[in-house]
Amino acid sequence: MSNASNSENTTNQNKAPSPTKPAQRQGFGGGPGSRFVPGEKPRDFKGTMQQLLGYLGKYKWTIILVLFIAAASTVFSIFGPRTLGKATTALYEGVIRMVRGQGGIDFDEIGTILLRVLALYLSAATLQLIQGFIMTTIAADITFRFRQEIAHKIHHLPLRYFDHVTHGEVLSRVTTDVDVISQTLQQSLSQIITSIVSVIGILVMMLTINVTLTLIALTIIPLSMLIIRYVISHSQRFFRKQQEYLGHVNGHVEEMYGAHVVLKAFNAEDQSISTMKQLNDTLYDTAWKAQLFSTMIRPIMHFIGNVGYVAVAIVGGNQVIQGRLMIGDIQAFIQYMRSFQ
Template sequence: MSENKKFKTRPAKRHGGPPGVMPPGEKANDFKGTMVKLLKYLGSFKIAIIVVMLFAVASAAFNIAGPKILGHATTKLFEGIMNKVSGSSKGVDFDYIGKIMITLIILYVASALFGYIQGWVMSDVSMKVSYKMRKDISEKINRMPLKYFDGTNHGEVLSRVTNDVDTVNQTLNQSLTQIITSVTTVIGVLVMMLTISWQMTLVALCVIPVSGVLIMTIIKFSQKHFKDQQNYLGNVNGHVEEMYGGHVVMKAFNGEKKSVEQFDKYNNKLYGAAWKSQFISGLMMPIMNFVGNLGYVAVCVLGGWLAAKKTIEVGDIQAFIQYVRQFTQPISQLANISNILQQTAAAAERVFEFLEETEEVPETTNPVKLENVEGGVEFKDVHFGYNPEKIIINDFSAQVKPGQKIAIVGPTGAGKTTMVKLLMRFYDVSEGKILIDGHNIKDFTREDLRAMFGMVLQDTWLYNGSIMENIRYGRLSANDDEVKRAAKAAYVDSFVHTLPDGYNMVLNEEASNVSQGQKQLLTIARAILADPKILILDEATSSVDTRTEVRIQKAMDNLMKNRTSFIIAHRLSTIRDADLILVMDHGDIVEQGNHNELLAKGGFYANLYNSQFESANVG
């Protein structure tokens, strides 16, 4: 089983892959297109959203009806007082006013109840959307080609999973119902104001064009800064994640100052973008309140004049003033929400950009299924380059018989690890083909292909779980006894009993509570448990001492019996008994044969071998 099956968040060392980091936010912000995509994404929740809309409208409608009804009570109270002043026998009709108060209580309770229900339903929808987004991103990660992660900051990917999804979630939870309520309130209040006085309504409406111009101006200036804020947040997260994952190396090379300087650079950019976006958007509410107050004063003056002319009643003035406040408030809310939507569009765009990234080549529709894998491997005229314009593997051809032990040697950068990546289909060849038991590896599903292999890499990978669980990752169906047998074969059992809780000891996130050599032994035990037909050992014993290496080599010799094995090694003394040694240089096989044959030739391999022993003797 491949150790690369599971996504690793810590920065991986690159082995000849394309350098550099993909800059975030390359595409221009497409607000309209992103919102259309988001609405389509919400399609599976349309029934719940319709329910939310209906309940939000009902809540707003009950709230809107209140001032007009309350105005009747005010008018009746005013008439009763005026009758008393004029000496009339008629007083205040408290029965009528009491009925109105009861009606208002019912209306406002109903409004609150509908508002609570729609809020509860919307919270459920927003949580499910967040869950679906993270699930889609997680599944997308498993379909992404390895080259994407070789060229993308891992913290940038994590930022999309966490910060950007959270931003979308908060908008759905808080702003969507507010949009519905605000729009309903604006329309409903406008209708109610027209029923009271069209003149006063026109005065109140003068606020809208002024507000609209101000809103559009603020949005225009703030939109760019919100986009920058999301991008710079990804940069900060990526830098912190990298520095935390490699903090030992950073400290060992006295990189603290440089790390802090880089963080300050990213953080200052984030601060600048966030400050500008928040400051500009923060101007919206004070400006809207100022414009709203001007409209409020104008309405009061006109209402007093109309009441003096007996055109409208006193209660209508009171109701209209309430409606003016209700009218300006949702407009202000919509202005504020429009600002939030810009940030949401920036976050959603980044999520959709990731979900739309190019995936691995689709699986074949008619995959080959082998009941018995013999382990024969053939490379036929293989060409490959991480960058299509720069081919690093040139016309690679080799034939490996089932059960053979094949060593791949050569200087750093010769293409040794790249060949393994091609064999596992982490990358697809540019030209030529790779065959297993006579079948092109592209004719297998990736799952079936990788199930044929067991890998032990130079860079160990262990996850936050018990030692037992980490070994069992090689074959999830294995029972505890099988896990322990594999551990004994890899000489893990002897040191496990010295650890607290033994096999149940939980490795921390960085697996730093065991030594590097012990980590290597655990990955070897995992490969032994997987019991694969083909083994790939990439510097498998590079992190253990000489005594442990001898013991591991014995366990490996037993494991490699009757299995095809590919061994990548810099220490040539460990592969002298290989059936076939492929000597690579600059992507080409420059020599091949067994150890004795290659030494007798006195060529490239002999020079490599002799130089290692000369260095050892000098040391």
């Protein structure tokens, strides 16, 4: 009886541990498997933003100056195509005069217009450089303070904190999260005001050129949005599943490498390989579908944009023939249309 019991215990001990379900896989030491949590939402977005604004309070007037510089740079860039269109119109009118034998091309006028365009774009580029320098300085200063305070906080945390928070999570706070804040401060703040000014300014310019062409351009935008929404709605679930199984694969690899001695002791290599193959096949399938849908967006946008260009060229060309529109205005209008893509 005792021998039978010992034999049964030995058999149970030699059984390989059953593979962990993918949904429960976390990985040792807070590895990549614990970082890919699909659908994770901020716990206190409002409070976090208030704290971030508190850090930015020291640079309030500097940030206001940066936003003003960003707006001015955008305005200069917006006036560029319209001014360049005048040069095209002057060249076209000069060619017409040459054909009719009534004169030639006024290169002095064209040169003056091109100098204005050069001044506009140089001013925009200079302001962008100043804006980038200021925001980079602010972001570097704030991230330096963040890392100092995080290091001070970590040194004063009780040891029990590290019992339930993984090493990867702590390192992520010091590195990845702070870098994301730095990139946001350098780019997003100025891009918000730049985007708003660009949309309003370009729309005003398009309306001043021709209302009919503007309506044609605006009808393309909702059509593009509908198609993009349809594609994104189908691709999102594949991207979520891709991130989920990427975490599962990373967690499985980390577990197997971290516990390879135990794995070999229980002769579980085949089970590990089988689990890895299942996870990897699922990841491949979802990643392929996600990338397929995501790569469809740009060709569709280009096609719709080209349809818009054709419509603008036909309607605008007809108005040029009728003398209701200048050819340089069509050039400027098409450049403004490109800004919406």
